[in-house]
Amino acid sequence: METPDLATPLSDRLEEGLSRIAAVLRADDWSRAKAVQLNPTQYAILVHLQGRPSGLGIKDIAFQLGVSQPTTTDSVAALERKGLVVRHTDLADRRAVHVRLTADAETALQAARSVPGHAHEAVAALDRAGQEKLLLLLIAMIRQLQETGAIPIQRMCASCRHFRPFVHADAARPHHCTFVDASFGQQDLRIECREHEAAAPASRAATWDAFAKGIQTLQA
Numbered sequence: 222m223e224t225p226d227l228a229t230p231l232s233d234r235l236e237e238g239l240s241r242i243a244a245v246l247r248a249d250d251w252s253r254a255k256a257v258q259l260n261p262t263q264y265a266i267l268v269h270l271q272g273r274p275s276g277l278g279i280k281d282i283a284f285q286l287g288v289s290q291p292t293t294t295d296s297v298a299a300l301e302r303k304g305l306v307v308r309h310t311d312l313a314d315r316r317a318v319h320v321r322l323t324a325d326a327e328t329a330l331q332a333a334r335s336v337p338g339h340a341h342e343a344v345a346a347l348d349r350a351g352q353e354k355l356l357l358l359l360i361a362m363i364r365q366l367q368e369t370g371a372i373p374i375q376r377m378c379a380s381c382r383h384f385r386p387f388v389h390a391d392a393a394r395p396h397h398c399t400f401v402d403a404s405f406g407q408q409d410l411r412i413e414c415r416e417h418e419a420a421a422p423a424s425r426a427a428t429w430d431a432f433a434k435g436i437q438t439l440q441a
């Protein structure tokens with residue numbers, strides 16, 4: 222048996238843990254996709270288009286989901302045949318064709334989400350403090366992946382031009398969102414926000430520094 226002092230490095234064991242959770246998330250997505258007669262890629266496309274009323278181009282969808290453009294094109298064509306997406310000309314750029322959800326897709330997504338997920342249950346079993354810590358760790362990891370170019374900019378507060386971290390003295394609601402002009406707390410930080418507008422790289426870096434500094438002060 223492997224003794225604790227011969228164990229693999231901590232970062233390797235964390236990666237092992239994340240890989241177990243990723244497997245459960247994939248299985249949960251399979252179950253949800255199957256419940257609405259879709260394959261996982263088609264389901265992922267619907268999820269990704271939700272909250273984007275003007276839709277996205279094929280290239281963007283492929284980039285965001287990390288799948289090839291031909292696979293995305295085939296999946297969008299299948300979704301179109303099922304009446305779950307429509308293609309339309311982007312008003313801002315008449316040469317660009319965007320894909321957006323239909324009302325039937327919103328219904329299908331609602332049905333898929335009613336299928337219980339094991340990962341969701343595991344997160345719900347954590348206490349409030351544990352959930353908040355996990356949220357901060359996830360934000361830090363996603364931000365790192367964004368900054369190294371491994372994934373595109375996600376629609377989370379940490380990369381949003383409306384985010385003002387730790388500008389209020391109220392420890393329960395230290396952050397401010399200029400889009401809704403309201404303060405909010407750590408537990409309300411978004412990873413996927415419809416109103417997100419990406420900040421310029423320099424401002425994103427300054428915002429992250431202020432956010433990370435505030436978190437460090439809280440944890441000291």
Ligand code: SF4
Nearest residue numbers: 378381384398400414
């Ligand atoms: S608009 Fe959304 S992402 Fe941006 S700061 Fe407000 S809540 Fe966060």
